[in-house]
Amino acid sequence: MPGLPPTEVLLKHHHALPVGAFLLVVAALPWPNRVQAQVESAATTLPASPPARLELRGSSEQAKMLFREAIFETQNVAGAARIRRAIDSAVKLAPQLTIARVYQAFTGPGTAEVRAQAISDLMSTMVSAPPAELLLALYWRETAAGRAPAAVPVLRALTELVPGEVDIAWMYVNAQVVGKPVAEQISMRREFIKKYPTYAAAHNTVAYQLAATDIEGALQEIREYVRLAPNHPNSHDSYADLLLLQGKPAEALAHVQREMELDPQFTAGPMKLGAIHLMMGDAAKARIVFASEQEKFTDPAVKRDFTYWTVASYAYTGDVKNARTALMTILATDLTPPQTAVVHERLAAIEAYLGDRKAVVGHLTASDVGTPPAAHFALKAVVLARINDLEQARAAAKQFTSMVPPANTFPRVLNAYIAMQAKDLATAESELTASTTTDLFTKAIRADLLQRKGQKAESAVLRQEISSSSMKLDGNAPVDFLKLMAKMHVDKL
Secondary structure (H helix, E strand, C coil), rough: CCCCCCCHHHHHHCCCHHHHHHHHHHHHHCCHHHHHHHHHHHHHHHHCCCCCCCCCCCCCHHHHHHHHHHHHHHCCCHHHHHHHHHHHHHHHHCCCCHHHHHHHHHHCCHHHHHHHHHHHHHHHCCCCHHHHHHHHHHHHHHCCCHHHHHHHHHHHHHHCCCCHHHHHHHHHHHHHHHCHHHHHHHHHHHHHHHCCCHHHHHHHHHHHHHCCCCHHHHHHHHHHHHHHHHCCHHHHHHHHHHHHHHHCCHHHHHHHHHHHCCCCCCCCHHHHHHHHHHHHCCCHHHHHHHHHCCCCCCCCCHHHHHHHHHHHHHHEEECCCHEEEEHHHHHHCEEEEEHHHHHHHHHHHHHHHHCCCCHHHHHHHHCCCCCHHCCCCHHHHHHHHHHHCCHHHHHHHHHHHCCCCCCCCCCHHHHHHHHHHHCHHHHHHHHHCCCCCHHHHHHEEEEEHHHHHHCCHHHHHHHHHHHHCCCCECCCEECHHHHHHHHHHCCCC
């Protein structure tokens, strides 16, 4: 790996023992009893020092504040635009604040290799930086390079060095819960909240995790989030999400309008505004919102997101041909290979519902480039099953299963869908029974199974839940195509 290895950086410039180790050495010395008693007595009378924080030396206070704001915005899941505004402003004000430049590289564009190399280059200049800043830079470098699990001990050491940095403590909790069952994740995050009850971002995350099984508990967390961060657009965005999950678009509307007032550049607001019109049955008005808001932004990625929502507005109402046309306009723009692959993946989903097998195969081939994420294989399995290529669908489902934690039960939902397409209702029911997943796609498959078993009333209840549910994907992604396919699936029943 180019750049100074992390151990060399730390040892070359920081020979002194950490404070904790120094105290342990001192405590082990053979002190005379009287002297030791005097030292212990003095120690008990000293005022307690505040928990250590990142030093961030030699920069303007405004730049330091903006750097911390960028970290909080990330932990707050507030969207790339707000993060970039804060970190770019910090670097512009204080180019010598190297840790801010490291974070700018970490959150910036480019491949994993490019971002990791940029961080390594910056680390090689941090010859006089405090150990905590070096550890933070190292964690970001390893995460950028795709080695986040191996870097968790670095984050743990960092939390011990700067226990006063609550954002970093929250980062550590989020790193620890990866791969654990949702109930255990919620428990660990609630323990964090007990220690830091006023940390707004934690209430937001727990609310989303509770939403599927405990909507009242989720709403309680979101209300606390709004109370703690009343002037942050994301608190209102999240409240709107939970109301939409309850099928209450009219109540959600007030929160969406508030988030748009707080930050006109917060793209989740207008996207959700259009989604509310969709849920209320006015797809034409939704498309007007998407088109008008799209013109306000110059970022090509944001413009694509609005077009994806336009695609959703057509597919949501069964107009799959116009959905395909809108997707083709994205394909005609200047895209990177991964972005092109995503468009082809979604075109394959649309063509599957139009029944054009040849087009599906062509788009899937074009989407299989590089190292696709797990979600790609989930969508691929659904698309292939839709055109009755069951053998290849099972292969894609198997690939998805190998890429997700064992606690993830969505693979069983994919197996159930494939079994349904093979008219094997017994296997489909067995797989669904073994799954704890409660997303829209799972509900769509359950509704289909109930319909085929003659339980039409129960099927209708699930179909109604799907038709009144939000299309927003957690993390402010524009459209979750599996959710969209769930909507299209039940429309066919």
